[in-house]
Amino acid sequence: MKNGGVGIKVMYMDEEHLFSVEQITAMLLTKLKETAENNLKKPVTDCVISVLGTAFDPFLGGKNFDEKLVEHFCAEFKTKYKLDAKSKIRALLRLYQECERLKKLMSSNSTDLPLNIECFMNDKDVSGKMNRSQFEELCADLLQKIEVPLYSLMEQTQLKIEDVSAVEIVGGTTRIPAVKEKIAKFFGKDISTTLNADEAVARGCALQCAILSPAFKVREFSVTDAVPFPISLVWNHDSEEPEGVHEVFGRNHAAPFSKVLTFLRRGPFELEAFYSDPQGVPYPEAKIGRFIVQNVSAQKDGEKSRVKVKVRVNTHGIFTISTASMVEKVPTEENEVEADMECQNERPPENPDTDKNIQQDNSEAGTQPQVQTDAQQTSQSPPSPELTSEENKIPDADKANEKKVDQPPEAKKPKIKVVNVELPIEANLVWQLGKDLLNMYIETEGKMIMQDKLEKERNDAKNAVEEYVYEFRDKLFGPYEKFICEQDHQNFLRLLTDTENWLYEEGEDQAKQAYVDKLEELMKIGTPIKVRFQEAEERPKMFEELGQRLQHYAKIAADFRNKDEKYNHIDESEMKKVEKSVNEVMEWMNNVMNAQAKKSLDQDPVVRAQEIKAKIKELNSTCEPVVTQPKPKIESPKLERTTNGPNTEKKEEDVEGNNNFGAEPPHQNGECYPNEKSSVNMDLD
Structure with a gap:
């Protein structure tokens, strides 16, 4: 590609497109996101694991063993069948697939194994054979490379072979017997294969995703990552000091992590980040990026300003300079006399350590640099001689008052205030995508996702037509047969057959609307039949x-x-x-x-x-x-009586058992005496 990176040419929408590795990776992750419906849920036990060291060969893997087989059979087919497999991409891809299958079979079989491909090229069938010993001879140079990272690993960890208690291997290529033999011979012990070689990494990735995602609740599992490649900073020199280099993050340094570096500068300066060991980085360029700290100026007294730069490696292992700030001294005035007496002129300390061009403050990830603390560490000048002499010469308050009357009032001395000024940083990254390029990639991927959606709708419309043809054809000879006349039955069957032929011929790659129209044409005849049924x-x-x-x-x-x-x-x-x-x-x-x-x-x-x-x-x-009209409710009967004598009020009597419909009857001398002459009036509804 134009930026020197790897590009992949693919045919998309009948046009050739060039995609970067980042775009292809994003497409893969997007597809995995769409298809991942079930999540792996496994119990987690408490454990503490430390990674003492890492070593690898970026140019050694299962694909290299496949390429050895492909090169062998390409040469054999060229001699035996006069076919150049490398001239046709489709044929070469089929050969890669068969060679990978043959490699897996040779891991469990030592006898001769066949390789057969039908219609390989020019309608010719090809065949070959290979056994395990021949395969190991072909890959002898690759097998020798296996021990190199093992030696490097032992050197990093400062361990002896006898200190290693167990060796576990994962990965599909570790199933090759020669690879197992090399590793077992190096450590002098049998190797363990208790983990799923193909899914061990995937399960770890799934667990890490669950830890990072707020949508899943898992047991607390603290993971401290490490920086695999050491990172250094180099800064440009000024007129007084030479260029400097400092390794800010060593190999296997904990991540995420932040550090604060202090520079003494009179103007803007530049920092360049790069990987300290270019040979160990699997990238063609060791530089990370250039960072320009802007708006730096000297103090008002002409001295250098203290600039604090915060560098960080985040949880993804990406290096960046996140913030920069300048410590500026600003004079202020105080109204209180006591504050004036305590106020003293501040000057930079006469400390040889400050002459150094860089200071490093280690801090936990996410903490801020201690700007105020650094400012408070500056030394204070001794009290002014004028104040000292005055204290020695004036023994009492009377003389002091006389002197104050004779002398003019003393001017207030300014107090120095430390201000933290944020500075802009211009970042020129080498391998990280710029904002404009990233937005363009996102827009391109969005268009492709929309195109995939349209393609899915087109395929669904096509499948609906095909499904309708098969469904009605079966039912016309079954439950729908009585609900259509003989003539219409024959005509509809003919139309269904013609539609099926059209789908597999000229209608195989039509627009969505063509399939929609075809389905509507069939439904005009089929729907009345279905309705009658x-x-x-x-x-x-x-x-x-x-x-x-x-x-x-x-x-x-x-x-x-x-x-x-x-x-x-x-x-x-x-x-x-x-x-x-x-x-x-x-x-x-x-x-x-x-x-x-x-x-x-x-x-x-x-x-x-x-x-x-x-x-x-x-x-x-x-x-x-x-x-459903309810019957009207019948009210209960009520009894009335009139008593002779002074009491003429009507009283209600208990006329039915324990059912009391009114008040108690009148009492005389503690007993109840009903009036015989009282009349009973009953209202019946």
């Missing part, structure tokens, strides 16, 4: 339900005419409405049933199930409120 299934059930409701309301009307006590409270005019509705609906049902009986099954029905359902609803709404 469904009506024939539902209509008898609806007629039966309607008949039951008619019988129910007709019986109630008959009971009313027979003076049944259950319905004698209903008004006669209301019941006539019920009888009228029942007669009308019954007449309608008899008419449509007779008309439907004259129709054949392949004709459209006279009445549909929904119409019958509507009649049932109409009948219920008319009759149900009438026949």
Whole structure:
């Protein structure tokens, strides 16, 4: 690509496109996000694991073993069949797949194993064979590279071979017997294969994703990552000091982590970050980026300003200079006399350590540099000689007052205030995507996602046509056969066959609308057949339900005419409405049933199930409120009596057992004496 990176050419939408590795990776992650529906949930036990060292060969892996087989068979096919497999990408890809399969088979079989590919090129079938010993001879140079990272690992960790208690291997390529033998020979012990070689890394990644995601709750699992490649900073020199280099993050340094570096500068300066060991980095360029700290100026007294730069490696291992600030001294005035006496001129300390060009403050990730603390560490000048002499010369308050009258008032001395000024940083990154380029990639991926959505809709429309053809063809010889006449039956079958042929010929790659139109054409004929079948299934059930409701309301009307006590409270005019509705609906049902009986099954029905359902609803709404009227409540009888004598109030008596309908009767001398002459008046409803 133009920036020196790796590009991948692919055919997309009948055009050749060039995608970067970052774009392809983003596409892969997006696809994985769409297809991942089930999440792996495994119990987690408490454990503490430390990674003492890492070593690897970026140019040694399973693909290299596959390439050895591919090169061997390409040469064999060129001699044996006069075919150049490398001239056709599709043929070469098929050869890669077969060689990978052969490699896996040789891991468990030491005998000769065949390799057969049909119609490899020019309609020719090719074949070959290979055994494990031949394969190990082909890969002898690769097998020698296995021990190199092992020696490097032991050197990093400062361990001896006897200090290693167990060796566990993961990865598909570790199944090759020669690889296992090399590792076992180096450590002098049998190797363990208890982990799933193919899924061990994937499960670890899934667990880490669950830890980072707020949508999942997992047991607390603290992971401290490490910086695999040491990172250094180099800064440009000024007129007084030479260029400097400092390693800010060593190999296997904890991450995420932040450090604060202090520089003494009079103007803007530049920092360049790079990997300290270019040979160990699997990238063509060791530089990370250039960072320019702007708006730096000297102090008002001409001295250098202290600039604090915060460098950080985040949880993804990405290095950046996050913030920069300048410590500036600003004079202020105080109104209080005591503050004036305590205020003293500040000067930079006469400390040889400050002459150094850089200071390093280690801090935990996420903490801020201690700007105020650094400012407070500056030394203070001794008290002014004027104040000292005055204290020695004036022994009492009277003389002091006389002197103050004679002398003019003393000017207030300024107090120095330390201010932290944020500085802008211009970042020129080498391998990290710029904002404009990143936005362009996001926009391109968005367009591709939309195109995938349109393609899915097109395929769904095509599949709907194909599904409709197969479904109706089967049902025309089954349940739908009676609901279409013979002539239409033959014509529709012919149309279904023609549509199927069209799908596999000129209609194989059509626009979405073409499939939608084709489906509508089929449904114009098929839908009436389907409706007739469904009506024939539902209509008898609806007629039966309607008949039951008619019988129910007709019986109630008959009971009313027979003076049944259950319905004698209903008004006669209301019941006539019920009888009228029942007669009308019954007449309608008899008419449509007779008309439907004259129709054949392949004709459209006279009445549909929904119409019958509507009649049932109409009948219920008319009759149900009438026949379900509750009987009026009968009030309980009340007794009244009038007593002779001065008390003329009416009292209610208990006329029925324990049922008291009023107050207690009057008492005389503690006993109840009912009046024999009292009359009982009862109101009956």
